[in-house]
Amino acid sequence: NICEVKKVVNHRITDAGEWQFRIAFTDGTVEWVTDSLTDCEYAIQEYMALHNMNTIYIVSRVSSKDQVGPTHVSLEHQTDTLTKTVQDEFDYLLENGMTRVKSLVYVASVFREIPEALACLVEACMPGDRFLFYRVDRFGRNVVRYLALVDELEQTRLGPQELLPR
Numbered sequence: 001n002i003c004e005v006k007k008v009v010n011h012r013i014t015d016a017g018e019w020q021f022r023i024a025f026t027d028g029t030v031e032w033v034t035d036s037l038t039d040c041e042y043a044i045q046e047y048m049a050l051h052n053m054n055t056i057y058i059v060s061r062v063s064s065k066d067q068v069g070p071t072h073v074s075l076e077h078q079t080d081t082l083t084k085t086v087q088d089e090f091d092y093l094l095e096n097g098m099t100r101v102k103s104l105v106y107v108a109s110v111f112r113e114i115p116e117a118l119a120c121l122v123e124a125c126m127p128g129d130r131f132l133f134y135r136v137d138r139f140g141r142n143v144v145r146y147l148a149l150v151d152e153l154e155q156t157r158l159g160p161q162e163l164l165p166r
Contacts, residue, residue: 003027005040008047019100041124053098054128058082061106075105078134
């Protein structure tokens with residue numbers, strides 16, 4: 001039984017630091033849903049904008065699950081490195097509970113097209129949100145499409161930030 005999200009009505013942060021949203025559904029039910037289990041970024045972003053909150057998106061991507069070896073950067077390594085960067089360089093944003101960190105993992109080629117889920121996420125973003133990704137090639141390899149997406153991010157006063165390997 002699938003039901004559509006009507007709107008996000010509240011949020012809380014658990015003792016473990018996990019974000020949860022109280023979501024009203026079109027069938028009249030209302031329930032708390034853990035952020036990692038949500039699929040309603042537009043509704044979450046609308047709620048967060050109303051409450052002057054922002055999101056830092058950690059974006060990790062590989063083309064296929066069998067990418068291993070010295071020339072490949074695993075999803076786990078990308079996510080761990082980006083998470084540490086958020087903790088080290090954006091801790092001032094996290095202190096007051098007004099900035100959510102959402103980790104996104106994609107197993108998809110970006111040679112021809114930016115993955116649809118990532119493109120939809122860009123559309124849902126609000127001014128003040130941030131995208132962090134490990135390297136520019138993790139975000140897109142099709143230069144024309146990548147530049148169009150960067151332009152779209154910049155028009156919404158966002159800017160993708162690349163974390164160069166150190």
